Amino acid sequence: MATSSQTPFGSQNLPTINLLDPRSIVSNEIVEACVELGFFKVINHGISYEIIEKVKKEGFNFFGKEMFEKSLAGQASSTNPLGYGYKNIGSRGDMGELEYLLLSAHPSYIAEKSITISNDSSQFSSAINEYIKAVNALTCKLLVLIAEGLNIQDTSVFSRLIMDEDSDSLIRFNYYSPTSNNAEIGFGEHTDPQLLSLLTSNDVDGFQISVQNDEWIPVPADPNAFWVNVGDMLQVLTNGRFSSVRHRALTNSSKPRLSVIYFGAPPLLASISAPPEMLSNIGYSLYRTFTWAEFKDNFYRQRLTEGRLNYFKNE
Numbered sequence: 247m248a249t250s251s252q253t254p255f256g257s258q259n260l261p262t263i264n265l266l267d268p269r270s271i272v273s274n275e276i277v278e279a280c281v282e283l284g285f286f287k288v289i290n291h292g293i294s295y296e297i298i299e300k301v302k303k304e305g306f307n308f309f310g311k312e313m314f315e316k317s318l319a320g321q322a323s324s325t326n327p328l329g330y331g332y333k334n335i336g337s338r339g340d341m342g343e344l345e346y347l348l349l350s351a352h353p354s355y356i357a358e359k360s361i362t363i364s365n366d367s368s369q370f371s372s373a374i375n376e377y378i379k380a381v382n383a384l385t386c387k388l389l390v391l392i393a394e395g396l397n398i399q400d401t402s403v404f405s406r407l408i409m410d411e412d413s414d415s416l417i418r419f420n421y422y423s424p425t426s427n428n429a430e431i432g433f434g435e436h437t438d439p440q441l442l443s444l445l446t447s448n449d450v451d452g453f454q455i456s457v458q459n460d461e462w463i464p465v466p467a468d469p470n471a472f473w474v475n476v477g478d479m480l481q482v483l484t485n486g487r488f489s490s491v492r493h494r495a496l497t498n499s500s501k502p503r504l505s506v507i508y509f510g511a512p513p514l515l516a517s518i519s520a521p522p523e524m525l526s527n528i529g530y531s532l533y534r535t536f537t538w539a540e541f542k543d544n545f546y547r548q549r550l551t552e553g554r555l556n557y558f559k560n561e
């Protein structure tokens with residue numbers, strides 16, 4: 247296997263996982279991609295084109311509204327990140343003209359909130375909830391495959407965290423308006439804090455991952471696939487075997503770009519600690535046990551690019 251100092255990956259050969267391949271091959275390939283990059287693409291994932299397209303259509307409908315109507319979805323702020331945000335994400339290291347809508351992935355929250363988001367709230371909530379159910383199931387499946395590939399006996403040890411009905415998972419729509427004059431707009435570099443993030447977009451490029459310090463690989467858009475990011479919590483739960491992937495988005499297109507990201511997160515009070523099998527290689531836990539609530543509380547006070555996990559390291 248290649249070492250990270252001579253990573254063989256580029257835009258054209260990012261790890262692609264075909265979920266129709268034999269299970270043991272898939273689980274090994276996913277683990278290899280997570281160790282090497284913290285990132286992979288999933289094809290033949292089983293989520294229908296219609297489910298994905300309906301969600302993108304709802305996203306485009308929302309961002310096409312007048313500013314005052316979008317604000318009815320609640321202005322995201324530093325004390326409450328949920329709702330509609332526009333340009334006001336700069337304080338944590340993001341940048342640009344990005345607009346976004348960040349929602350809890352609870353079906354009842356979506357149903358309630360949809361009244362402020364869409365003129366046809368039942369259509370919005372059924373499209374989004376159907377999508378959330380499908381991506382949650384896919385995320386759980388990937389987490390079980392990861393546990394299998396890591397030879398962890400309790401194969402649902404990771405997926406249980408996001409299957410829990412109290413899970414703090416989120417869905418986020420990002421809208422990058424068309425640019426002119428070569429102006430790049432985007433979302434600044436960061437790692438996602440949760441376990442896994444599943445990203446889909448329309449056919450406009452923009453997503454990039456970092457493989458080494460300062461080397462960015464553009465990830466070509468593929469509306470039929472999901473891009474999967476390892477988040478900070480999976481780094482902790484694998485005791486550093488996986489690293490959360492640094493990524494960003496930069497668009498420069500006459501067409502708007504829409505991305506939809508599902509962030510699979512634990513319940514607020516869940517204890518985050520690596521299972522015993524993950525401690526065997528170095529013999530101790532790199533991180534102290536903490537709750538997801540404690541981690542969230544800490545990271546909202548920091549810039550996105552800072553090493554948020556350092557605070558939780560064992561001395």
Ligand SMILES: O=C(O)CCC(=O)C(=O)O
Pocket residue numbers: 418420433438445447452453493494495505507
């Ligand atoms: O919009 C994108 O493609 C990436 C956005 C992202 O990384 C995020 O919302 O966490």
Ligand SMILES: [Fe+2]
Pocket residue numbers: 436437438493
């Ligand atoms: Fe992200």
